[in-house]
Amino acid sequence: MNCSSFGKCGSCVLWQVPYEEQLKMKKDKLKEMFSKFEIPEIEVIYDKDEHFRARAEFRVWHEGDKTYYAMRKRKEEGRGVIPIEECKIVDKAIYELMPKLMSEIEKNQNLRLKLYEVHFLSNSKGEIIVTLIYHRKVDESIAEDIKRLKDKFKNVDFIVRKKGRKYIFDKNYLIEELEIKGKTYKYKIIENTFTQPNREINKKMISWVLDNTSNLKGDLVELYCGNGNFTIPLSENFKKVVATEINPESIEAATYNAEINNRKNISFLAMSAAEFSELKKTGFFNSYDLKNVLIDPPRAGLDEKSRKFVNEFDNIIYISCNPETLKRDLETLSKNRKIKAFAFFDQFPYTNHMECGVVLERV
Incomplete structure (x- = not known):
């Protein structure tokens, strides 16, 4: 890789x-x-x-009019986070969604303002749950902005979190299918609970x-x-x-x-x-x-x-x-x-x- x-x-x-x-x-x-x-x-x-992680969490880095995904620095460089251009370890569906999603967020000040983290969860069918975590009060206007995102990304369900509250748009789970020894097993995987990554x-x-x-x-x-x-x-x-x-x-x-x-x-x-x-x-x-x-x-x-x-x-x-x-x-x-x-x-x-x-x- x-x-x-x-x-x-x-x-x-x-x-x-x-x-x-x-x-x-x-x-x-x-x-x-x-x-x-x-x-x-x-x-x-x-x-x-490469492209093996079905779960991923990123901090968000704001710099002027630009917004980036961010990861923690290497230990040799001290504490804190740095913006990243890409992440090759995430599931291919997540990898392809990441830049498109950030481009849409950058255009919308309501979605961008004090966005702190973005979490991704995917299944084998390419369906994804995106969780947007904010360090501010989120008002009802964000529902319309999330609806527009949902219309653009048909395979994505969105969740918004802020201090002590969670807003689910559609659903908070995916159905995963694993083929093991010639048999297919189905699993309900719920956002923010442990699943094998x-x-x-x-x-x-x-x-x-x-x-x-x-x-x-x-x-x-x-x-x-x-x-x-x-x-x-x-x-x-x-x-x-x-x-x-x-x-x-x-x-x-x-x-x-x-x-x-x-x-x-x-x-x-x-x-x-x-x-x-x-x-x-x-x-x-x-x-x-x-x-x-x-x-x-x-x-x-x-x-x-x-x-x-x-x-x-x-x-x-x-x-x-x-x-x-x-x-x-x-x-x-x-x-x-x-x-x-x-x-x-x-x-x-x-x-x-x-x-x-x-x-x-x-x-």
Whole structure:
């Protein structure tokens, strides 16, 4: 990939490193980090190195009569943001929309005034949600300006945010379709809730989890299930699945996604992983044969209570966005277990980010 913003913005910190070398560098780093554990050969799972982000957030830079998208500066240049000409890592539909949208905003003082951030969310069909975030009071006149934008960009829905308020023009979600192992799964993805940012890598992550759970016995517990990203396809590998997520909007989407995919063997619960662990003591799960757990926690990894709960299961599938907390959690979870598989998913080329997948089996 070659981007005119390379060396200017602080997002692509590995901009000078060829992509194949980045993959090797990250794999070697993981081998070193987890050298004290008995791990199999690390699978390196990657896809294209440009136009891969289905979610993107940009600051806005105002300079006279001109307005630009902006990204944070490189660390070497201190704090703050700089205007950018383009961003090659975003989804092609977002990439093509960005300059056209900014051109329209520049022409309209009501849309331009104190516009602070612009967020994009896209699906595989090229539909987009654009969220405009303002540092000022927004009056009713903006509705007419948004309507004119909507007339110009037929594939875009708009949301306006200002302090504590949100105005939705049409809808705040998209329907995503992912083809995985010859089957198409549909997902409602809601603006401002977590969704996997790299669509192609997400499909490969789900395929990897499906392959590594195809022969497991017993039912499945999933913690941090989000909108059912893994839950929906995985439910085909298990008789029963119970999944939990603390975000109510994500649970709403997950329940809807189970319905539109006709998956009737999933129970979704709106609660934290820690609360869920307490539920087991009540006998709530007496009708389940709970031997397997899938976890995809935030960067902080598992808290002590959740780690203790997860350690009760025979088989653990751990998807991690932070190798440091994964390493800490494996200190406990790998005891009396064999690490059967270890994968590195390159969600974010040109960054130091490393997403990992680990499968542990009790011995």
